[in-house]
Amino acid sequence: xxxxxxxxxxxxxxxxxxxxxxxxxxxxxxxxxxxxxxxxxxxxxxxxxxxxxxxxxxxxxxxxxxxxxxxxxxxxxxxxxxxxxxxxxxxxxxxxxxxxxxxxxxxxxxxxxxxxxxxxxxxxxxxxxxxxxxxxxxxxxxxxxxxxxxxxxxxxxxxxxxxxxxxxxxxxxxxxxxxxxxxxxxxxxxxxxxxxxxxxxxxxxxxxxxxxxxxxxxxxxxxxxxxxxxxxxxxxxxxxxxxxxxxxxxxxxxxxxxxxxxxxxxxxxxxxxxxxxxxxxxxxxxxxxxxxxxxxxxxxxxxxxxxxxxxxxxxxxxxxxxxxxxxxxxxxxxxxxxxxxxxxxxxxxxxxxxxxxxxxxxxxxxxxxxxxxxxxxxxxxxxxxxxxxxxxxxxxxxxxxxxxxxxxxxxxxxxx
Amino acid sequence: xxxxxxxxxxxxxxxxxxxxxxxxxxxxxxxxxxxxxxxxxxxxxxxxxxxxxxxxxxxxxxxxxxxxxxxxxxxxxxxxxxxxxxxxxxxxxxxxxxxxxxxxxxxxxxxxxxxxxxxxxxxxxxxxxxxxxxxxxxxxxxxxxxxxxxxxxxxxxxxxxxxxxxxxxxxxxxxxxxxxxxxxxxxxxxxxxxxxxxxxxxxxxxxxxxxxxxxxxxxxxxxxxxxxxxxxxxxxxxxxxxxxxxxxxxxxxxxxxxxxxxxxxxxxxxxxxxxxxxxxxxxxxxxxxxxxxxxxxxxxxxx
Numbered sequence: 143x144x145x146x147x148x149x150x151x152x153x154x155x156x157x158x159x160x161x162x163x164x165x166x167x168x169x170x171x172x173x174x175x176x177x178x179x180x181x182x183x184x185x186x187x188x189x190x191x192x193x194x195x196x197x198x199x200x201x202x203x204x205x206x207x208x209x210x211x212x213x214x215x216x217x218x219x220x221x222x223x224x225x226x227x228x229x230x231x232x233x234x235x236x237x238x239x240x241x242x243x244x245x246x247x248x249x250x251x252x253x254x255x256x257x258x259x260x261x262x263x264x265x266x267x268x269x270x271x272x273x274x275x276x277x278x279x280x281x282x283x284x285x286x287x288x289x290x291x292x293x294x295x296x297x298x299x300x301x302x303x304x305x306x307x308x309x310x311x312x313x314x315x316x317x318x319x320x321x322x323x324x325x326x327x328x329x330x331x332x333x334x335x336x337x338x339x340x341x342x343x344x345x346x347x348x349x350x351x352x353x354x355x356x357x358x359x360x361x362x363x364x365x366x367x368x369x370x371x372x373x374x375x376x377x378x379x380x381x382x383x384x385x386x387x388x389x390x391x392x393x394x395x396x397x398x399x400x401x402x403x404x405x406x407x408x409x410x411x412x413x414x415x416x417x418x419x420x421x422x423x424x425x426x427x428x429x430x431x432x433x434x435x436x437x438x439x440x441x442x443x444x445x446x447x448x449x450x451x452x453x454x455x456x457x458x459x460x461x462x463x464x465x466x467x468x469x470x471x472x473x474x475x476x477x478x479x480x481x482x483x484x485x486x487x488x489x490x491x492x493x494x495x496x497x498x499x500x501x502x503x504x505x506x507x508x509x510x511x512x513x514x515x516x517x518x519x520x521x522x523x524x525x526x527x528x529x530x531x532x533x534x535x536x537x538x539x540x541x542x543x544x545x546x547x548x549x550x551x552x553x554x555x556x557x558x
Numbered sequence: 559x560x561x562x563x564x565x566x567x568x569x570x571x572x573x574x575x576x577x578x579x580x581x582x583x584x585x586x587x588x589x590x591x592x593x594x595x596x597x598x599x600x601x602x603x604x605x606x607x608x609x610x611x612x613x614x615x616x617x618x619x620x621x622x623x624x625x626x627x628x629x630x631x632x633x634x635x636x637x638x639x640x641x642x643x644x645x646x647x648x649x650x651x652x653x654x655x656x657x658x659x660x661x662x663x664x665x666x667x668x669x670x671x672x673x674x675x676x677x678x679x680x681x682x683x684x685x686x687x688x689x690x691x692x693x694x695x696x697x698x699x700x701x702x703x704x705x706x707x708x709x710x711x712x713x714x715x716x717x718x719x720x721x722x723x724x725x726x727x728x729x730x731x732x733x734x735x736x737x738x739x740x741x742x743x744x745x746x747x748x749x750x751x752x753x754x755x756x757x758x759x760x761x762x763x764x765x766x767x768x769x770x771x772x773x774x775x776x777x778x779x780x781x782x783x784x785x786x787x788x789x790x791x792x793x794x795x796x797x798x799x800x801x802x803x804x805x806x807x808x809x810x811x812x813x814x815x816x817x818x819x820x821x822x823x824x825x826x827x828x829x830x831x832x833x834x835x836x837x838x839x840x841x842x843x844x845x846x847x848x849x850x851x852x853x854x855x856x857x858x859x860x861x
Binding site (some may be wrong): 453454455456457458461462465474482483494495497498530531532533534539542545547549 | 560567570571573576578579580582585587591592594595596597598600616617618619620621623624697728729
């Protein structure tokens with residue numbers, strides 16, 4: 143078995159569904175004719191265009207249905223959620239020339255954080271909301287940041303690393319009361335928890351297809367009717383003049399099917415998958431000492447478990463898990479090109495001893511109980527093995543007479 | 559994910575010498591839990607022969623940190639302390655069939671642990687034995703001396719490379735300008751030793767050279783060669799290389815003279831600043847490279 147080349151078909155256990163998901167076979171099947179038979183341009187005034195236009199209309203209705211949009215024309219198809227996020231931030235600034243402040247949180251996805259950094263380097267005043275140690279935000283503090291110069295409040299609906307769900311409908315009400323536009327990055331919420339934009343004054347919402355079993359390369363920006371909007375991408379009349387570019391028809395069709403399936407499986411995610419996640423969580427806490435769940439246990443997406451293992455480093459855990467064909471992800475510095483632990487964990491003031499040892503397991507409707515059992519079988523051994531190697535893990539280890547230094551996990555010294 | 563070599567994976571999954579050595583007489587600790595990696599190197603050094611009889615480690619860190627530690631213990635076992643100290647971080651990376659550039663700092667950490675252990679053996683702490691100098695990167699606590707050493711030994715040219723090797727500059731990035739200055743400072747010295755800076759167009763200095771009286775005298779070089787190596791088939795090539803090499807040396811009395819060609823070994827004498835201390839090693843390494851460019855079989859030896 144080549145463990146570097148594991149996939150669903152090769153017996154791998156995929157527990158990294160917050161990164162991306164397997165494309166549902168039904169989605170692939172619906173997409174195929176739009177690569178082969180129906181290759182027309184939806185804008186064409188002839189027989190090749192008509193079935194394509196109808197397919198896009200259907201997909202728009204399917205997407206609107208999943209997120210509870212009042213009208214299908216509030217759905218704009220984009221290339222990805224990052225494009226949707228960028229569009230939301232820019233349009234809020236362009237349509238309100240008298241306002242130049244944006245309120246967001248410290249735990250947003252880089253699609254918001256990095257765009258914000260860019261904007262603040264170009265004269266926009268950014269306000270970043272703090273989070274508690276559980277990763278939660280305080281609506282009163284949110285309200286205090288809003289003023290007459292605020293162009294947009296952008297708060298994620300659910301966090302990608304911890305799964306924490308933020309009270310977006312409530313925050314949207316607060317923003318509306320201050321006449322502030324409200325956008326939410328709902329990439330990790332749509333398809334995992336019930337979302338209904340028509341029931342709260344949310345102006346814009348972003349999400350992407352590849353987190354809910356559609357392919358990569360397709361995203362959505364919901365823009366409520368009546369919200370002033372200037373496109374981010376110019377050059378054509380597509381999407382009612384709000385997003386130029388010939389429609390990515392097969393992917394739009396795929397996303398529509400994926401949204402319909404996501405709605406059908408929403409209950410399963412919140413019952414069966416949630417139970418599997420809880421089993422994994424309780425199993426790890428029972429078998430592995432010195433670990434802690436990151437995030438607010440009461441308010442998380444049903445598929446996400448983020449757990450910090452003290453005294454071990456996340457990338458090493460991932461590499462060993464990979465040897466068993468288990469895929470997860472880590473907020474550790476070494477698993478990315480950055481040298482610092484994840485900004486989300488830092489915002490939550492995670493202890494030093496655990497900052498580099500966070501592992502995120504994210505399940506999907508394809509996850510089986512057998513896979514969770516196998517993970518629980520090997521994980522305690524992996525952590526024990528790495529702790530045995532770690533100088534910070536002193537349990538049952540002989541002392542060294544000659545050592546002039548103690549590896550103290552709580553010390554704040556930084557040695558070269 | 560990182561595309562590690564099979565050897566890195568092997569040393570990570572099956573680390574050699576990963577254990578506590580209660581009777582170690584040299585212990586080197588580097589890194590910290592805040593930085594995300596830490597290494598304790600434990601050695602048993604024979605006080606009579608100075609041979610490292612046993613080596614073991616404990617490492618907190620990513621796969622390549624554990625693999626680098628494991629490789630280091632294998633490399634130094636059985637060597638004398640002096641032999642072991644000749645190992646560079648590049649040697650550790652080579653032993654593992656290479657590390658991803660972003661992970662080179664793992665091999666640097668291994669090398670530092672060896673220094674720290676030797677300092678501990680001599681009854682000093684690592685801090686006493688190694689002056690960090692001015693702290694440049696406050697996020698990861700990296701001193702100027704460590705950065706200079708990494709630039710010097712690995713011929714680094716960019717801030718990104720320095721971050722990959724030392725972690726310096728990997729946090730808030732406020733030290734990037736300072737690191738650029740340090741890189742420039744080190745390259746001034748490296749270029750004096752004849753190491754060409756990649757992508758750097760040197761200022762022509764011919765005018766200055768003609769004006770000085772200490773320029774190498776071609777006649778004496780020819781005279782030194784004449785007596786001993788007239789039979790060597792490499793003579794013409796070697797003389798051409800030496801001529802070009804001497805022309806490139808700074809006009810401070812530095813000179814390389816040929817004293818003979820023994821088979822394929824070119825014996826040379828070094829004089830002036832280019833022949834002193836650490837410079838001598840640089841000069842010889844560079845000359846060796848130039849000779850090999852002229853003829854792959856040639857090598858250099860100082861006599």
